[in-house]
Amino acid sequence: MNAPRTRVQRRPVHGVLLLDKPLGLSSNQALQKAKWLLRAEKAGHTGTLDPLATGVLPLCFGAATKFSQLHLDADKTYEATARLGVKTSTGDAEGEVIAGRPVNVNADDLARVEAQFTGPIRQTPPMHSALKKDGKALYEYAREGIEIERAARDVVIYKLEVAAAPALPGQSAIRLTATVSKGTYIRTLGEDIGEALGCGAHLTALRRTATGDFDVSQCVTLEALEAMSEEERLAQLLPVESLVAGHSHVMLGTEDAARFLSGLRRRGEWADAAEVAVFGAEPHAFLGTAHVVSGELIPGRLLNPIEIQQTLLSTEATP
Structure with a gap:
C-alpha cells in the first residue's frame, strides 16, 4: 500500500527567480516545479517560452507578480x-x-x-x-x-x-x-x-x-535548485524591486509613505517621469510604482503593508 502523500505547507515568498528553463518543459510546468520547490503561495511568469526553447524565464513570486507585466513588455x-x-x-x-x-x-x-x-x-x-x-x-x-x-x-x-x-x-x-x-x-x-x-x-x-536587464548568466537551473537546501533556494531570489531597476527612484518619509500606500498622491520637487520606483526611507522598503506629473507623485501598483513586512523579514533572514 502506498504511503499517503505529504502535503506541502505553502508560505509567503516574495521575489524574482531567474530560471534557465530546460528543453521540453512548458513555461507553466517549469513555474509549478519552482513554486513547489520554494513552497510558495503565489507565483507567475513573465511571458512564455515554447517547450522546445530554453533560457531566461523570470518567475515572479508573491508581491513580484504585481509587476510581471513590465517584463512581458521588455526587449x-x-x-x-x-x-x-x-x-x-x-x-x-x-x-x-x-x-x-x-x-x-x-x-x-x-x-x-x-x-x-x-x-x-x-x-x-x-x-x-x-x-x-x-x-x-x-x-x-x-x-x-x-x-x-x-x-x-x-x-x-x-x-x-x-x-x-x-x-x-x-x-x-x-x-x-x-x-x-x-x-x-x-x-x-x-x-x-x-x-x-x-x-x-x-x-x-x-x-x-x-x-530586459536579466541575462542568462544570472539564471539557475531546476536541477541545481532541486539540489539546494531550502535556505539556498530562497537565497536565489532577487528582490521585488529588481523588476523596476530601470525606473527613476523616489524616497518618501514615514508619513508620506503611509499616505502613498493608501493610494493618496503626494507633492514634491520631482521631475516628470513616466516610470518611478517608490521607496520608504525608514525602514528602507520598496513600496510600489508611480508616475510624476507636475510635481505630483501618482500611485500605480502598490505593495500592501503585510507584503512589505514580509519582504523586510525575509531580507533580514537572508545571510
Whole structure:
C-alpha cells in the first residue's frame, strides 16, 4: 500500500527567480516545479517560452507578480538555429514537413537578409501561437486544421546577426542572434528569412539569452535548485524591486509613505517621469510604482503593508 502523500505547507515568498528553463518543459510546468520547490503561495511568469526553447524565464513570486507585466513588455535577445531548405507546419522541428527546396546561399545572401530584417518590420503571427481568437488559442485552431486570418503587426529587430551554422551532411543551417521588441516571433523571423533566401527554413533550436536587464548568466537551473537546501533556494531570489531597476527612484518619509500606500498622491520637487520606483526611507522598503506629473507623485501598483513586512523579514533572514 502506498504511503499517503505529504502535503506541502505553502508560505509567503516574495521575489524574482531567474530560471534557465530546460528543453521540453512548458513555461507553466517549469513555474509549478519552482513554486513547489520554494513552497510558495503565489507565483507567475513573465511571458512564455515554447517547450522546445530554453533560457531566461523570470518567475515572479508573491508581491513580484504585481509587476510581471513590465517584463512581458521588455526587449528580449535570442539565439536560434534554423535549417534551410525545409519548411514545417509549425515553423519549428515539432511540425510536419510541408515543403522542401534546394539551398543555394552564400555569405552575400546572409549579409543581405541581415540588413533586410534589421529595424522595424511587419510580422504575421503564426497559427501555432498562444494568441487568442474568440477566447481560443490559435494553436488549438491549428490542431483542428482551421486557418484563422491574422493581422500583421509592427515589431522591431534592434540587432540581428545571421551566420552559417554547422549542419549534418547534406543539410544547411544558419544561426540567428537577435535582440527584438515585445511581440516578435523568432520562429516567424526564421521562416521569413528562409523565404527571403529563396529556400525556406524552420527553427531547430531556440534559446533566450536575455530579457530586459536579466541575462542568462544570472539564471539557475531546476536541477541545481532541486539540489539546494531550502535556505539556498530562497537565497536565489532577487528582490521585488529588481523588476523596476530601470525606473527613476523616489524616497518618501514615514508619513508620506503611509499616505502613498493608501493610494493618496503626494507633492514634491520631482521631475516628470513616466516610470518611478517608490521607496520608504525608514525602514528602507520598496513600496510600489508611480508616475510624476507636475510635481505630483501618482500611485500605480502598490505593495500592501503585510507584503512589505514580509519582504523586510525575509531580507533580514537572508545571510
